[in-house]
Amino acid sequence: MLPxxxxxxxxxxxxxxxxxxRECAPNAKVMAVVKAxxxxxxxxxxxxxxxxxxxFAVARVDEGVSLRMAGVSQRVAVLQGYTCAxxxxxxxxxxxxxxxxxxxxxxxxxxxxxxxxxxxWLKLDTGMHRLGLNPEQFEACYRRLQNCAAVRQPLAxxxxxxxxxxxxxPLTGQQLDLFGDTLEGLTGERSVANSAGLLAWERAHxxxxxxxxxxxxxxxFPDRSGPDEGLKPVMTLxxxxxxxxxxxxGEAIGYGGDWVCPHSTRVGVAAIGYGDGYPRQAxxxxxxxxxxxxxxxxxxxxxxxxTLDLSELPEARVGDExxxxxxxxxxxxxxxxxxxxxxxxxxxxxxxxxLVEL
Ligand SMILES: *Cc1c(COP(=O)(O)O)cnc(C)c1O
Numbered sequence: 642m643l644p645x646x647x648x649x650x651x652x653x654x655x656x657x658x659x660x661x662x663r664e665c666a667p668n669a670k671v672m673a674v675v676k677a678x679x680x681x682x683x684x685x686x687x688x689x690x691x692x693x694x695x696x697f698a699v700a701r702v703d704e705g706v707s708l709r710m711a712g713v714s715q716r717v718a719v720l721q722g723y724t725c726a727x728x729x730x731x732x733x734x735x736x737x738x739x740x741x742x743x744x745x746x747x748x749x750x751x752x753x754x755x756x757x758x759x760x761x762w763l764k765l766d767t768g769m770h771r772l773g774l775n776p777e778q779f780e781a782c783y784r785r786l787q788n789c790a791a792v793r794q795p796l797a798x799x800x801x802x803x804x805x806x807x808x809x810x811p812l813t814g815q816q817l818d819l820f821g822d823t824l825e826g827l828t829g830e831r832s833v834a835n836s837a838g839l840l841a842w843e844r845a846h847x848x849x850x851x852x853x854x855x856x857x858x859x860x861x862f863p864d865r866s867g868p869d870e871g872l873k874p875v876m877t878l879x880x881x882x883x884x885x886x887x888x889x890x891g892e893a894i895g896y897g898g899d900w901v902c903p904h905s906t907r908v909g910v911a912a913i914g915y916g917d918g919y920p921r922q923a924x925x926x927x928x929x930x931x932x933x934x935x936x937x938x939x940x941x942x943x944x945x946x947x948t949l950d951l952s953e954l955p956e957a958r959v960g961d962e963x964x965x966x967x968x969x970x971x972x973x974x975x976x977x978x979x980x981x982x983x984x985x986x987x988x989x990x991x992x993x994x995x996l997v998e999l
Pocket of ligand 1: 674676720801834835836837851852853854855861
């Protein structure tokens with residue numbers, strides 16, 4: 642028997658979502674972003690399911706090493722690059738491709754002896770102002786890397802969009818212009834688009850798209866859900882009803898007692914809470930599915946339990962499956978209720994939640 646709280650992973654959905662990515666950007670190669678344990682879905686499991694991806698991107702070098710240890714053979718870019726020679730050596734040893742975003746990293750690459758050449762991604766800051774070279778620094782760094790024996794030629798180049806999930810934000814056009822202008826005349830493949838860039842900004846597609854969230858079936862736009870984009874949710878977070886009680890009008894439910902029964906209420910208790918990664922800030926009224934029908938959360942989310950109003954679901958029984966998000970209930974909708982984003986909910990699923998592949 643499955644533990645009460647578990648997450649079902651539909652690995653055919655992830656393959657479907659990759660096909661959807663290719664449909665959106667038919668001329669681009671796909672670098673599938675699998676950082677943060679593949680957004681909570683399991684790094685190696687997801688990389689294996691995405692055997693058709695052209696490359697992977699992770700945030701940190703140890704995530705890239707894990708992919709290699711698991712036998713993943715595609716190209717792997719490491720979005721944060723390295724901060725010391727010792728870390729840089731891992732890139733050569735494991736055939737990982739650093740994103741180079743600072744002059745310090747260029748210096749290190751010139752002064753470190755590597756036993757083989759590495760492919761690198763040179764990153765321009767076009768307005769995100771997190772990582773990346775300034776436009777004035779870019780060409781000089783490009784030339785230095787062009788002359789660096791350790792670097793496989795030609796270099797690839799990238800930037801990252803800050804506001805692509807806002808379809809009318811002028812920054813995205815400005816970022817694309819600056820990227821195009823700064824890289825003019827430089828040879829090498831280019832990559833710009835995250836999930837929102839892929840879906841909303843065709844100009845951002847270039848040679849490589851770098852989607853993360855959409856592969857897991859969620860939409861990056863604040864007012865939309867995965868199915869609106871032709872995506873299928875990969876993770877369905879489930880648990881069971883472990884108690885049902887009738888409480889009279891006026892009784893307060895849970896910590897703080899801030900939800901009070903307005904009438905005689907059939908209260909269900911489901912075995913999941915913030916200790917599993919369900920957001921504590923989800924307010925009363927946040928929907929769950931019981932027997933495929935919606936019921937609202939009532940009272941505060943506890944560590945291991947949530948309470949539900951089952952007054953409209955007289956057929957519900959102890960042992961029934963409860964869906965917190967996923968199939969039939971987009972994680973984006975729960976994120977909106979909880980005042981957060983689907984990325985956070987997916988990443989925050991705790992290790993005690995068993996992940997089971999469909
Ligand atoms: C996380 C990340 C992505 C993927 O973003 P999504 O919004 O999940 O598609 C792409 N590029 C970089 C640099 C990232 O950090």
